Amino acid sequence: MAQRLIVIGGDAAGMAAASQARRRRDRGDLEIVAFERGHFTSYSACGIPYWISGLVPERDQLIARDPETFREKFDIDVRLRHEVTAIDLDRREVLARDLDGGGEVRERFDTLMYATGAVPKKPGWADTAAGGVFGMQTLDDGAALRDWLDSEPRPRRAVVIGGGYIGVEMAEALIQRGLAVTLVEQAEQPMATVDPDMAELVTDAMRGIGVTIRTGLGVTGLEETDGRVSAVVTAEGPIPADVVVLGLGVRPNTALAEAAGLPLGTTGGIRVDRRMRVQGVPDVWAAGDCVETVHRVTGLPVHVPLGTHANKQGRVAGINIGGGYATFAGVIGTAVTKVCELEVGRTGLREKDAAAAGFEFVSVIAESTNRAGYYPGARTMTVKLIAEKPSGRLLGAQIVGWSEAAKRIDTLAVALWNGMTVDDMTALDLGYAPPYAPVWDPVLIAARKAVDALAAVGR
Numbered sequence: 001m002a003q004r005l006i007v008i009g010g011d012a013a014g015m016a017a018a019s020q021a022r023r024r025r026d027r028g029d030l031e032i033v034a035f036e037r038g039h040f041t042s043y044s045a046c047g048i049p050y051w052i053s054g055l056v057p058e059r060d061q062l063i064a065r066d067p068e069t070f071r072e073k074f075d076i077d078v079r080l081r082h083e084v085t086a087i088d089l090d091r092r093e094v095l096a097r098d099l100d101g102g103g104e105v106r107e108r109f110d111t112l113m114y115a116t117g118a119v120p121k122k123p124g125w126a127d128t129a130a131g132g133v134f135g136m137q138t139l140d141d142g143a144a145l146r147d148w149l150d151s152e153p154r155p156r157r158a159v160v161i162g163g164g165y166i167g168v169e170m171a172e173a174l175i176q177r178g179l180a181v182t183l184v185e186q187a188e189q190p191m192a193t194v195d196p197d198m199a200e201l202v203t204d205a206m207r208g209i210g211v212t213i214r215t216g217l218g219v220t221g222l223e224e225t226d227g228r229v230s231a232v233v234t235a236e237g238p239i240p241a242d243v244v245v246l247g248l249g250v251r252p253n254t255a256l257a258e259a260a261g262l263p264l265g266t267t268g269g270i271r272v273d274r275r276m277r278v279q280g281v282p283d284v285w286a287a288g289d290c291v292e293t294v295h296r297v298t299g300l301p302v303h304v305p306l307g308t309h310a311n312k313q314g315r316v317a318g319i320n321i322g323g324g325y326a327t328f329a330g331v332i333g334t335a336v337t338k339v340c341e342l343e344v345g346r347t348g349l350r351e352k353d354a355a356a357a358g359f360e361f362v363s364v365i366a367e368s369t370n371r372a373g374y375y376p377g378a379r380t381m382t383v384k385l386i387a388e389k390p391s392g393r394l395l396g397a398q399i400v401g402w403s404e405a406a407k408r409i410d411t412l413a414v415a416l417w418n419g420m421t422v423d424d425m426t427a428l429d430l431g432y433a434p435p436y437a438p439v440w441d442p443v444l445i446a447a448r449k450a451v452d453a454l455a456a457v458g459r
């Protein structure tokens, strides 16, 4: 009799695992059933802001593989609009509710893949039945926001609460749709994933595209009129709003896991080993935004909910479930985003992370250009490096610049991943031609500056 794999969550991590397992084991050997409570499988949540803005015209362009493709090409039984409500580890069963048809199904498993993602953080004051308030995590969330924006009366004023990268991307998208947008952030700067001096450049760019930014301001409530949100309440008074997007971060979606007794780590994510096995629970695997992983620089557990990790971790789990061998090596926190044309990249530790982890370090900021100064389109690029004292090992890097900035962070991520020092980095053989870089690439200029800074403090 074929063994049975049940997958909970039909997006990046879940379906990457299911398809990898299928590549290694055919239907006669492994039956695969995937439960997804939403309307879509394998969609790009990362693309939602660009669909909201209209840059990507069709919703279905965000869908990499639909359920029919999984059924026909991968022989995976996808059950959309089915929410798993309980896991019984002793009986090896899951219980799922059919959200459209009603009723419940009980399904047996030999192997369980837990990939439920994350849930947007929602403080008590955001718990409202009023229309027009949206968290942003799944394509269904994006679809609900788009419907609201397209329906009458047309929203004109948007408030985005929280200035992480999702808040920043959503603010830009709403500006591009012609709304008046206010971004409210409790901290002194939006974009807390980079140091404040670099975040300032992002704030300037956001103001430049017309976003009103209110920092150092906590939200305490929402007002509603006739069942629709009408204002965001703050200590400095209400901010009128026809639509509110919550960008307060996410937490691992572990309610089911917790109820079933799966182990959670200090970050709240499920504890897994390098092969993505749930620690101490045989034949149960987990991947994506619902798990915690290890930061390769500090060695500490972290929850870094990014699609890049979800896809890799799902693939690792699927290879292992299929009988192969693969491991996930941890993360260094590389991420990129943009505000219109301003690109932002980061990897490794910020100054405050390095200090908290007990590192002695220097940090430098180097300003140069993306192309040779005389070449048309040359614009400023700012690179920040954080290097350990006295070794010179790169601990963290951030880049903000107008073009060709974001993906330059990858060079720094590779250097950091491999434990390079800033001294080593000054000799890197990076490409040069006037349309692509000055003769000294911004990365090399920053590395030289970091070497000088280390020398100045006697290393």
Ligand SMILES: Cc1cc2nc3c(=O)[nH]c(=O)nc-3n(C[C@H](O)[C@H](O)[C@H](O)COP(=O)(O)OP(=O)(O)OC[C@H]3O[C@@H](n4cnc5c(N)ncnc54)[C@H](O)[C@@H]3O)c2cc1C
Residues within 6 Å of the ligand: 008, 009, 010, 011, 012, 013, 014, 035, 036, 037, 038, 044, 045, 046, 047, 048, 049, 082, 083, 084, 085, 115, 116, 117, 118, 136, 137, 138, 166, 253, 256, 287, 288, 289, 290, 305, 306, 307, 308, 309, 310, 311, 336
């Ligand atoms: C607006 C936005 C922009 C982003 N941009 C980027 C980016 O540029 N780069 C990047 O790396 N990452 C980005 N991300 C993050 C990335 O989308 C997530 O890290 C990734 O989708 C996580 O994949 P996952 O499979 O773990 O979880 P999810 O994609 O959240 O999938 C989990 C699925 O499980 C389903 N589910 C949950 N509970 C149940 C249940 N009980 N029963 C059945 N189904 C269930 C959910 O409906 C969901 O479809 C972005 C996210 C958002 C929201």
